[in-house]
Amino acid sequence: MKKICIVTTSLGRGGAERFSGMLSQILDQLNFDVHVLTTKNVVKYTYAGKLFNVELTLNGSKNGLKKLRLLKQYFKENKFDVIIDNRPRSVFFKEYIIYKYLFKAEKILPIIHSYNIKNYIPNNRFLARVLYADIYRIVCVSKKIKNEIREQYDLKNVIAIYNPVDFDWIMKKANEPIFFRKNNKYILFFGRVQDQSKNLSLLIDAYKNSKLAKKNISLLILGSGEDVKLIKERVKRASLISHVFFLSFTENPYPYVKNALFTVLTSRYEGFPLSLIESLACGTPVLSVDCNSGPSEVIKNRENGLLVENYNQSAISDAMNELVENEQLYNYIKQNTVNSISHLKIETIGMQWRKIID
Template sequence: MSKKICLITTSLANGGAQRFCASLSKVLDRLGHEVHIVTTKDFVDYEFSGSLFNLEQTLEGSNSTLKKIKILKKYFRLHDFDYIIDNRTRSQFLKEFFLYRYIFKAKKIISIVHSHYLKNYLPKSVFLAKLIYNNNYKIVAVSNAILNTVINKYKFKNCVQIYNPIDLSRIQRNVNEAIEVKENYILFYGRIEESVKNLTLLLNAYKKSVLWQNNIKLKIVGDGKDTFLLKEKISEFQLENDVILTSYIKNPFPFVKKALFTTLTSRHEGFPMVLIESLACETPVISVDCKSGPKEIIKHENNGLLVENHNPEALAKAFDSFVLDKELYHNCKKNAKSSINKFSIENISKEWEKLLV
């Protein structure tokens, strides 16, 4: 039976959680539901399905909290949704308590937890967390590790785990866009934020590896608050001639396709889409074993390499093995695309269909 569903997100650009929301809108549309999306910021890069309500555009430059409350309250009462699916980070208890109790009106509310760094999504206090989420229809964790941590800490009975879907058709449409590439390179792409992505570890491991000595560049694609810090670190490691910095690219997939491999060095994640996207582009991956996600995506020495976190020597050794051990590299490359079939929109749709009863 068709449901009327509202997805709430900060935007439809510049992040894995935002990309997830766009993909989920397609999943729900495929299932025959009426899909609405509320964004709080006016950024749209990702393909989506459904009707878009852009709060920032509606505010017409106003920063009035009272005006935001009035607009949102009217919107949710007008539509009378069957489900609200909240995709935002939720770090401020009082704000979220108010939104969940007085603004978000729907028969059922589902809250997504996108990161193992739980303070971005749930209050530290179990008591306060239960004031907001205990009566929710469901809390959806995007990895098994997140699910287990949430259940163990908060004792919620309403938690389920559903992986982020990957839109393989979208990647195939965009992966062969013509680009000019003159050098061999490994790739990092994502938000430039040292406290999460640990780009110092990436630079340190790259410097210790044989890659730069073999004229294999490190290409870093993205924007963020620590771009200047990153440039300072590149100078510190004397890698100015070996690291290529590129701002955020709306369609990164041709660059992913041509990379030797994609790497991830995060301190924490949720379910990193860059790993799945890279594998979908037939590009193997090397990732640290952070919480959470990489261990549930990477089959070690089958589609990529999983390395102890915060260990630059181990990471450098993994980098080297993909250059020096051709058989290992080609085996991982050969298995890359088929290894992520279980995360396809078609398969993840089945999980959402069970949930939205």
């Protein structure tokens, strides 16, 4: 039985972290010996296997040498066959120590979750190749990220595996009670409230200039993050406080997704956004900007959602209007949602992981 360690910043806060928990369950079901290492003491998502919580083990100590000794001992004692690195990796010197001296495994698989590649690989081509040219595989969550890395860094050991969808689990969770009753009809953004990447300012402007508020269709923003106060202030300045509502992070957003008219994504960049595929799994249409990367690999325009030009506020407003006014189009899109992502079933993606591990 192969022994696998999934290294992640936490098991909470965002889509990449949620993926860590999901991947641990997939690999556990495939009868691998799964271990999960978290560097932060945030454990909210479901996971499988043995958890090693570094921050908790160190009692919150920030002593770098103490942490280094602990990690070295952990990897030496466990003798993993495979290490899957799901963290952001932006500091070359730190990652050089981790990859050359701490990680001990036959196969090392760093994952790249975002088109903002500098968060995972050094901009400098030489330094990037020092870290990654000789490892087993670099796993990207979209084909566009894979192609960009191959071209930019001349790395050949790069593959793409999409994020999976656990249909049964999502639908079970989606049928739990909902606690949002304002106006009943609403559209939804769910995810991390961070304007730099998610561009919620664009979403607020597009909603304001659409017909939705006049039709008593609210905008619900579900999630937590550093920019909640900033976005609430923008809503106030736009005179939308009676139409835009905020709910903080919940471990189960799916009842809100299922009951939304549609979900919206206006990000500057993504990887392979879980919010899109989870919305489709709930049978809820999606409206997304065509950012790098992910949406164009999920959405077939006017088939399972609407895909519009990024940063084009009027195009987003028009798309919002069309989804609430064109009943025939809306129903056609809605009936295609679930089947459009059947290739992302957890069993299918699990077999792709088994193939590269075995």
